Amino acid sequence: MFSLIRRMLVVAAAFGAFGATAAAQTPPGVLIVAQIAEPKSLDPHAVTAVNDFRILMNVYDGLVRYKPGSLEVEPALAESWTVSDDGTVYTFTLRDGVTFHDGSALDAEAVKFNFDRMLDESHPFHDTGPFPLSFFFGSVDSVEAPDPKTVVFRLKEPYAPFLSNLAYPTGLIVSPAAVEEHGEDFGRNPSGTGPFKFVEWESNAKVVVEANPDYWGGAPDLKAVVFRPITDANTRVAEMLSGGIDVMVEVPPDNLSTFADDASYTVFEQAGPHLWFLILNAKEGPMADRKVRQAVNYAIDKKALVENVLQGTAAIAAGPTPPAFAWAYNEALEPYPHDPEKAKALLKEAGAEGASLTFYVTEGGSGMLDPIAMGSAIQADLAEVGLDVTIETYEWNTFLGKVNPGLEGKADMAEMAWMTNDPDTLPYLALRTDAFPDKGGFNSGYYSNPEVDTLLEDARKATDQAERARLYKEMQEIVHEDAPWAFIANWKQNAVTSTRVEGFELQPSFFLLLDGVTKN
Amino acid sequence: MWLYIGKRLLATVPILLGLSVIVFAMMAAIPGDPATAILGSYATPENVERLNRQLGLDRSLVEQYLTWLGNLLQGDMGRSYALNRPVADEVFERFGATLVLAGASLLLCSLFGLLAGVIAAVGQFGWRDRIVTFLVLIGISTPSFWLGLLLIMLFAVELQWLPASGMFAIYGGGGPLDLLAHLALPAITLAVVATAVIARLTRTAMLEVLRQDYVRTARAKGVSERRVIYRHAFKSALVAVIPVIGIQTGFVLGGAVYIETVFQWPGIGRMLVNAISTRDLLLVQGGVLVVAASYVFFNLLADVAQTLVDPRLR
Numbered sequence: 058m059f060s061l062i063r064r065m066l067v068v069a070a071a072f073g074a075f076g077a078t079a080a081a082q083t084p085p086g087v088l089i090v091a092q093i094a095e096p097k098s099l100d101p102h103a104v105t106a107v108n109d110f111r112i113l114m115n116v117y118d119g120l121v122r123y124k125p126g127s128l129e130v131e132p133a134l135a136e137s138w139t140v141s142d143d144g145t146v147y148t149f150t151l152r153d154g155v156t157f158h159d160g161s162a163l164d165a166e167a168v169k170f171n172f173d174r175m176l177d178e179s180h181p182f183h184d185t186g187p188f189p190l191s192f193f194f195g196s197v198d199s200v201e202a203p204d205p206k207t208v209v210f211r212l213k214e215p216y217a218p219f220l221s222n223l224a225y226p227t228g229l230i231v232s233p234a235a236v237e238e239h240g241e242d243f244g245r246n247p248s249g250t251g252p253f254k255f256v257e258w259e260s261n262a263k264v265v266v267e268a269n270p271d272y273w274g275g276a277p278d279l280k281a282v283v284f285r286p287i288t289d290a291n292t293r294v295a296e297m298l299s300g301g302i303d304v305m306v307e308v309p310p311d312n313l314s315t316f317a318d319d320a321s322y323t324v325f326e327q328a329g330p331h332l333w334f335l336i337l338n339a340k341e342g343p344m345a346d347r348k349v350r351q352a353v354n355y356a357i358d359k360k361a362l363v364e365n366v367l368q369g370t371a372a373i374a375a376g377p378t379p380p381a382f383a384w385a386y387n388e389a390l391e392p393y394p395h396d397p398e399k400a401k402a403l404l405k406e407a408g409a410e411g412a413s414l415t416f417y418v419t420e421g422g423s424g425m426l427d428p429i430a431m432g433s434a435i436q437a438d439l440a441e442v443g444l445d446v447t448i449e450t451y452e453w454n455t456f457l458g459k460v461n462p463g464l465e466g467k468a469d470m471a472e473m474a475w476m477t478n479d480p481d482t483l484p485y486l487a488l489r490t491d492a493f494p495d496k497g498g499f500n501s502g503y504y505s506n507p508e509v510d511t512l513l514e515d516a517r518k519a520t521d522q523a524e525r526a527r528l529y530k531e532m533q534e535i536v537h538e539d540a541p542w543a544f545i546a547n548w549k550q551n552a553v554t555s556t557r558v559e560g561f562e563l564q565p566s567f568f569l570l571l572d573g574v575t576k577n
Numbered sequence: 578m579w580l581y582i583g584k585r586l587l588a589t590v591p592i593l594l595g596l597s598v599i600v601f602a603m604m605a606a607i608p609g610d611p612a613t614a615i616l617g618s619y620a621t622p623e624n625v626e627r628l629n630r631q632l633g634l635d636r637s638l639v640e641q642y643l644t645w646l647g648n649l650l651q652g653d654m655g656r657s658y659a660l661n662r663p664v665a666d667e668v669f670e671r672f673g674a675t676l677v678l679a680g681a682s683l684l685l686c687s688l689f690g691l692l693a694g695v696i697a698a699v700g701q702f703g704w705r706d707r708i709v710t711f712l713v714l715i716g717i718s719t720p721s722f723w724l725g726l727l728l729i730m731l732f733a734v735e736l737q738w739l740p741a742s743g744m745f746a747i748y749g750g751g752g753p754l755d756l757l758a759h760l761a762l763p764a765i766t767l768a769v770v771a772t773a774v775i776a777r778l779t780r781t782a783m784l785e786v787l788r789q790d791y792v793r794t795a796r797a798k799g800v801s802e803r804r805v806i807y808r809h810a811f812k813s814a815l816v817a818v819i820p821v822i823g824i825q826t827g828f829v830l831g832g833a834v835y836i837e838t839v840f841q842w843p844g845i846g847r848m849l850v851n852a853i854s855t856r857d858l859l860l861v862q863g864g865v866l867v868v869a870a871s872y873v874f875f876n877l878l879a880d881v882a883q884t885l886v887d888p889r890l891r
Contacts, residue, residue, distance in 0.1 A: 084748060087748060089747060089748070094851075095660070095851070097659055097660060097661060098660075098661040100661070103661060105616060105617060105619070106617075186631055187615075187628050187631035187632060187658075188631075189612075189615050189616050189619070189624070189628055190616075190619065192619075192623075192624055192627075241656075241661070242661075242662075244661045245661070245662060260660075260662075260667065260670060260671075260843065261671070261841075261843030261847075261848075262743060262744065262745065262747070262843055283747055283748060285747055286841075287742060288838060288841065288847070288851075289838050289839055289841065291726055291729075291839070292741060292742045292839060292840065292841055295726075295729045295730065295733055295734050295741045296733075296741045296742055298734045299733045299737055299740075299741050300737070301733075301740065301741055301742070301747070422617075423617050452609075452854075453609075453854070454608065454609025454610075454614050454854070454856060455607070455608040455609050457609065457613050457617070457620060458608045458609045458613060459608070461613075461620055461621075462622075486621075494622075497621045497622050497623045498621065499621065
């Protein structure tokens with residue numbers, strides 16, 4: 058169709074006052090990245106969205122970071138660390154000679170300032186928050202700075218995810234001098250130690266960062282990076298096609314093949330620590346029977362969901378832990394196969410044939426992929442085995458307000474998705490008996506298995522990674538069998554770059570790390 | 578005249594005050610709260626409570642409203658918790674961008690709408706009239722966001738004449754020419770429906786006037802046809818069309834929400850949609866107030882313009 062229009066417009070082009078030179082050609086050495094939304098703040102302690110993390114990880118460093126291509130930690134601002142035998146004292150030795158972009162020195166006092174600001178309500182700069190994810194460090198009792206190079210964290214109790222939480226954006230280290238200077242406007246005047254320095258933030262247009270020539274890890278090759286918020290996916294695609302941007306993340310499934318078939322673009326995919334699942338109400342109704350929950354898992358055609366609805370942008374999930382946590386993932390776990398006959402047999406055994414179910418579906422939301430289409434497909438799959446599912450659809454915040462307090466008396470199943478940074482987070486917050494909604498957790502389906510409770514508590518206390526891995530693997534096996542959820546999909550993050558961009562890689566953490574990227 | 582304008586402006590104060598109460602109550606009534614929106618899947622009751630305390634949302638609604646009102650009277654619209662910046666900065670910056678877009682498309686739709694309407698009326702049932710009527714029908718029935726995407730595909734992706742989105746070039750941009758290049762597509766898209774509406778109404782108004790006795794008299798007197806149409810008929814048809822243009826102003830401001838999303842125009846419509854979905858109460862309040870005040874102002878402007886054209890209304 059467009060070639061026809063093009064031909065018709067050849068005449069018009071002859072009169073065109075603009076000529077063909079207005080084409081947006083981005084300058085070499087300057088990387089233009091399309092973001093999915095306007096950032097909320099550039100204060101890493103004040104934000105919760107991956108969209109913001111994509112900028113922050115390039116401006117700040119943490120004490121530790123994830124190794125490239127994995128979710129295991131390695132040294133960053135801390136050169137090394139030791140953990141006490143009881144798992145409650147972490148002692149970090151800081152890297153020498155690191156300075157913040159504003160020129161102030163990174164020392165133990167600066168690190169202490171960061172955590173005190175978040176955690177201590179009487180800290181003079183606590184009011185520069187709020188700090189929504191500060192509970193990531195809720196286990197920290199005190200932070201000490203015995204000498205400029207040494208930081209000691211004392212925990213209230215052993216808490217194994219502590220290191221990976223430090224590698225999360227909430228653990229990034231900000232410049233105390235900049236916080237003191239800008240107060241609550243620090244989020245618009247950020248200063249860190251990362252490979253890129255903040256230059257300007259023009260609301261709803263761009264955030265510009267430039268190379269930090271003094272970066273301790275070596276200056277990046279790029280001169281600058283411009284992050285552009287483009288909320289509409291179609292517009293993002295159009296900008297990519299017209300050459301206005303160099304990198305775009307979260308490409309709509311419909312458009313992936315357009316880019317994959319075109320030699321001037323490179324498509325990247327990377328599975329992440331994401332799980333899309335259905336919470337099943339194990340407290341009441343037909344789902345209280347494990348056989349019914351297993352039947353639901355058998356009845357859903359996950360292959361069709363992943364390939365047709367999500368068009369290959371996700372992989373089939375086998376259990377509660379995403380494979381991206383390679384060290385803690387139980388390879389032996391197989392996804393429930395699509396087996397309607399088995400599902401019918403199980404429903405018959407449980408006496409739940411033709412049961413009526415209420416299913417909460419959301420219109421959209423963080424990590425929810427294509428929830429309405431997925432909900433309808435699941436409804437159809439369940440109808441095939443004789444279950445009569447009624448869908449109730451809610452806007453995301455309303456949906457959370459209904460699901461988080463628990464499904465009791467309201468629904469039999471609900472869609473949900475989580476993206477986490479440690480294998481502990483999701484099961485600990487959503488599968489334990491002590492995580493029932495009335496106890497402040499996210500176990501909205503009231504799954505309770507004392508064995509799982511013990512395994513998760515033990516894994517949190519274990520300081521040895523191999524031991525933790527063993528416990529998580531055992532947990533996955535039990536949860537898979539108990540089927541408190543219907544395990545559906547693990548989202549693959551995608552990105553498209555123009556071929557002018559080299560050295561680009563996606564990380565399983567879903568962070569965007571640009572210091573190794575070049576553009577000509 | 579000035580007394581009238583003064584009275585009208587004064588009358589907006591209770592309207593805006595009432596509106597602010599309604600917006601406040603509605604934002605409180607819809608499910609979900611800012612803390613849940615910020616925390617997303619981490620919104621445990623404990624975390625929500627802690628965050629609400631830090632945001633000052635643990636106080637009673639009345640107390641929150643009165644605090645807001647008190648601050649407003651001192652010129653402080655509060656701070657957006659989703660954007661971590663003062664509401665006034667955000668609202669006026671974004672409203673300015675919307676005004677540029679709405680102004681440009683209002684100019685386009687008035688100009689072309691009036692012109693097309695007059696042309697159609699003058700040649701009633703002729704080929705010009707048929708073309709205009711046909712285009713008007715298409716214009717009214719075209720969904721603007723879809724038209725916007727088509728224009729982007731054509732002019733930005735295929736021909737690469739105009740930028741696809743944004744208000745200024747992202748690197749090394751700025752200046753009126755850059756703005757004009759970015760403005761062209763969204764302003765045209767936004768103007769299409771309004772142009773069609775104005776054209777249709779101008780046509781009807783003109784036809785009515787052209788049938789009046791005084792027009793016949795003017796023609797009988799031997800006044801030139803051009804003069805009859807523009808001097809006698811058009812001016813009095815304008816009286817009927819001006820309030821419609823005033824209403825279209827409201828429509829253009831409202832329609833800007835879609836267009837701003839499609840073209841990533843940093844305007845207030847898009848800001849309000851985001852603010853509502855993040856339950857950013859103060860930002861919604863500030864945005865709605867400014868938009869509502871501008872509606873009132875534009876309607877007043879249309880009334881004044883009508884009075885100026887039509888001496889009978891004075």
